[in-house]
Amino acid sequence: MEGLLHPVVGGVLVGNLLIAVGSALVGTFAVLRREAMVGDVMAHAVVPGIGVAYAIVHRAELPVLLWGAYLSVAVALMGVSLLRKESRLREDARLGIVLSVAFGGGIILLTALQRGQGVQQAALWRFLFGQAAAITWSDVGLIAGIVTLVGIFIAVAFKELVALAFDAAFLHTLPLPLRWVEFGYRIAVASVIVVGVYSVGALLMGAFLVLPPMAARFFARRVKGMVLGAAVVASVAVGIGVWLSVTFPRVATGPVIVSTAALLMGISHVVAPRRGVLSQLWYGLGRWWRNWDEDAHKVLYQIVEQDVGGRWEGWHLWAFVGRRVRYRFQAVVVVLWLWLRGSVGWSAPQCWFVTQRGRERALRVVRRHRLWELYLERVLGIAPESVHQEAEFIEHVLTPELEEHLEELLQYPQTDPHGRPIPPRQS
Amino acid sequence: MITAVECREVTVVYGRRTALWNVSCTLPAGVLAAIVGPNGAGKSTLVRAILGLIPLQRGQVRLWGQEPSVVRARVSYMPQRESVEWDFPLTVLDVVLMGRYGHLRLFQRPRSQDYERAWEALVRVGMQHLAQRPLGELSGGQQQRVFLARALAQDAELYVMDEPFAGIDAATEQVLLQVLRQLKESGKTVIVVHHDLHAVARLFEWVVLLNQRLVAAGPVEEVLTGPNLQMAYGGRSALLEEVLQRAVLPQSVASQRER
Numbered sequence: 001m002e003g004l005l006h007p008v009v010g011g012v013l014v015g016n017l018l019i020a021v022g023s024a025l026v027g028t029f030a031v032l033r034r035e036a037m038v039g040d041v042m043a044h045a046v047v048p049g050i051g052v053a054y055a056i057v058h059r060a061e062l063p064v065l066l067w068g069a070y071l072s073v074a075v076a077l078m079g080v081s082l083l084r085k086e087s088r089l090r091e092d093a094r095l096g097i098v099l100s101v102a103f104g105g106g107i108i109l110l111t112a113l114q115r116g117q118g119v120q121q122a123a124l125w126r127f128l129f130g131q132a133a134a135i136t137w138s139d140v141g142l143i144a145g146i147v148t149l150v151g152i153f154i155a156v157a158f159k160e161l162v163a164l165a166f167d168a169a170f171l172h173t174l175p176l177p178l179r180w181v182e183f184g185y186r187i188a189v190a191s192v193i194v195v196g197v198y199s200v201g202a203l204l205m206g207a208f209l210v211l212p213p214m215a216a217r218f219f220a221r222r223v224k225g226m227v228l229g230a231a232v233v234a235s236v237a238v239g240i241g242v243w244l245s246v247t248f249p250r251v252a253t254g255p256v257i258v259s260t261a262a263l264l265m266g267i268s269h270v271v272a273p274r275r276g277v278l279s280q281l282w283y284g285l286g287r288w289w290r291n292w293d294e295d296a297h298k299v300l301y302q303i304v305e306q307d308v309g310g311r312w313e314g315w316h317l318w319a320f321v322g323r324r325v326r327y328r329f330q331a332v333v334v335v336l337w338l339w340l341r342g343s344v345g346w347s348a349p350q351c352w353f354v355t356q357r358g359r360e361r362a363l364r365v366v367r368r369h370r371l372w373e374l375y376l377e378r379v380l381g382i383a384p385e386s387v388h389q390e391a392e393f394i395e396h397v398l399t400p401e402l403e404e405h406l407e408e409l410l411q412y413p414q415t416d417p418h419g420r421p422i423p424p425r426q427s
Numbered sequence: 428m429i430t431a432v433e434c435r436e437v438t439v440v441y442g443r444r445t446a447l448w449n450v451s452c453t454l455p456a457g458v459l460a461a462i463v464g465p466n467g468a469g470k471s472t473l474v475r476a477i478l479g480l481i482p483l484q485r486g487q488v489r490l491w492g493q494e495p496s497v498v499r500a501r502v503s504y505m506p507q508r509e510s511v512e513w514d515f516p517l518t519v520l521d522v523v524l525m526g527r528y529g530h531l532r533l534f535q536r537p538r539s540q541d542y543e544r545a546w547e548a549l550v551r552v553g554m555q556h557l558a559q560r561p562l563g564e565l566s567g568g569q570q571q572r573v574f575l576a577r578a579l580a581q582d583a584e585l586y587v588m589d590e591p592f593a594g595i596d597a598a599t600e601q602v603l604l605q606v607l608r609q610l611k612e613s614g615k616t617v618i619v620v621h622h623d624l625h626a627v628a629r630l631f632e633w634v635v636l637l638n639q640r641l642v643a644a645g646p647v648e649e650v651l652t653g654p655n656l657q658m659a660y661g662g663r664s665a666l667l668e669e670v671l672q673r674a675v676l677p678q679s680v681a682s683q684r685e686r
Contacts, residue, residue, distance in 0.1 A: 163525050167511045173478045174529035175499035220516050
């Protein structure tokens with residue numbers, strides 16, 4: 001890691017971190033506007049511009065190539081809006097066409113240039129895959145200027161940009177000159193992509209623009225947080241890319257940076273609170289756990305009601321596992337479960353009892369089950385023999401409020417459709 | 428009587444499809460007006476034309492005698508709930524504040540009075556306890572109320588609402604009806620795109636009946652007549668269905684209809 005402190009490497013690192021921050025700034029809005037594909041088109045459209053600029057000036061320096069890149073991005077965007085007006089193609093088809101035409105043309109141009117004369121053509125090919133290590137301190141000045149301007153624009157126009165991304169139609173009904181905001185936004189995206197291509201490469205810059213914001217989206221509750229998170233993710237990805245690029249000069253930086261960003265996005269997808277896969281799984285597991293617990297208590301109640309004559313204590317274990325439940329294995333699991341949950345206990349093997357907790361839970365679930373059965377029979381007119389299956393499901397999701405309403409509606413009933421008592425409410 | 432909205436021979440074309448054809452109508456200021464018609468009748472298109480959101484192939488729209496683009500500050504718009512992606516990193520209050528953007532200059536930060544107005548609007552729709560709730564966690568009815576609050580925060584004279592009654596819960600419907608009443612009492616003009624003919628006859632005093640062309644426009648009792656509905660819905664209106672169902676049909680005809 002000491003290599004990163006070397007002055008030359010320092011320039012590389014600073015330049016790339018600036019690009020990461022700029023990318024997070026505009027990439028967040030590209031994601032929120034669902035325009036990831038537009039970024040990809042712009043990145044690929046940089047290539048012919050670089051070729052033309054080089055053909056004219058014969059120097060592969062960043063400032064010169066930048067102007068060519070800007071121009072060709074502008075032409076590509078104009079091409080997209082021309083297709084939008086004049087053709088009946090869908091948006092994805094329009095973007096795809098412009099992307100491939102621009103990129104194909106660019107490659108033809110670069111190939112022709114390479115055949116012509118060749119001092120710096122290698123520098124041109126670099127724009128395809130990117131080479132973070134090629135950034136010098138003089139480039140850093142230019143990059144810093146561009147990213148600063150982009151940052152100022154995003155900060156100033158923040159509220160309009162957010163509102164446009166959320167509900168553009170609404171915003172256009174307001175008396176605001178939004179044309180300028182849209183224009184500024186396009187220039188900001190183009191600027192970041194043009195300098196980003198230098199480091200990440202034309203092929204992958206579009207992906208680098210949107211991956212960090214997508215990773216941040218899993219955590220962020222507001223747009224500012226999303227920008228911040230995207231900047232962190234992008235910086236980490238760039239840091240790793242630069243380090244590899246400096247350590248192993250033949251490593252193409254772009255793929256490393258983008259793969260790292262994609263990996264970070266994948267990790268966010270899994271671990272993020274609330275929105276992440278694990279969090280969702282945990283939630284599902286919690287539900288499954290509760291249902292199973294309630295079912296076990298229901299079995300407990302049935303044993304008490306039907307097998308041991310309504311006594312809540314003082315029966316033999318075989319009353320549990322032997323008579324009521326069909327499969328002993330299942331019965332043992334249920335008993336073990338209830339014991340672990342503290343719903344049943346024993347003083348001697350022949351003297352088992354149901355605890356206060358077990359009693360309350362059992363009564364509650366049976367009560368909901370039977371109330372619902374009665375509701376189905378009385379209000380919806382369903383035959384008593386078919387109400388059980390429906391209630392098996394509802395008993396787990398009925399809320400206390402609904403339970404109260406049901407009871408009121410059914411006028412505080414005593415028995416269910418099968419003539420069995422409905423337990424009273426637990427206070 | 429002041430005319431709030433005037434459409435003259437409005438024609439809108441999407442690609443090769445004509446959405447609105449030669450629609451002319453006027454709306455007096457201070458009325459609760461409904462735009463009704465079958466699916467694909469161009470109801471939303473007419474709304475967008477009135478707001479100046481889409482180019483007209485022919486004709487013109489005048490709000491208080493002026494171009495829509497000139498009087499934007501006096502118009503408030505409540506889009507369809509489905510028109511936006513609700514899984515968006517914003518809070519409820521953030522969205523309601525957008526209703527104030529028309530009163531601010533470009534890039535100007537919302538002032539304290541804008542926050543107050545937004546809060547008042549939230550209170551009016553009964554959502555103040557959800558002000559900091561992320562948008563993604565709202566129910567459909569709550570989403571609709573957020574849009575309603577944003578429209579109210581605009582403090583306009585003309586309110587244009589696109590299908591506000593679509594897919595909402597009873598509580599939201601109550602809020603919406605109450606707000607419409609309040610707007611009417613304070614002399615605002617309200618245009619509502621609606622799909623339920625029964626509710627229209629009960630709630631609104633002015634109706635624009637549409638099926639790509641204008642079928643009829645005017646006071647509710649003059650517009651919602653059998654022949655007009657027949658023309659708009661081609662014999663498939665909800666009212667006509669009901670009349671048909673009540674009439675005693677021969678068994679064979681009824682079973683054929685079911686098939």
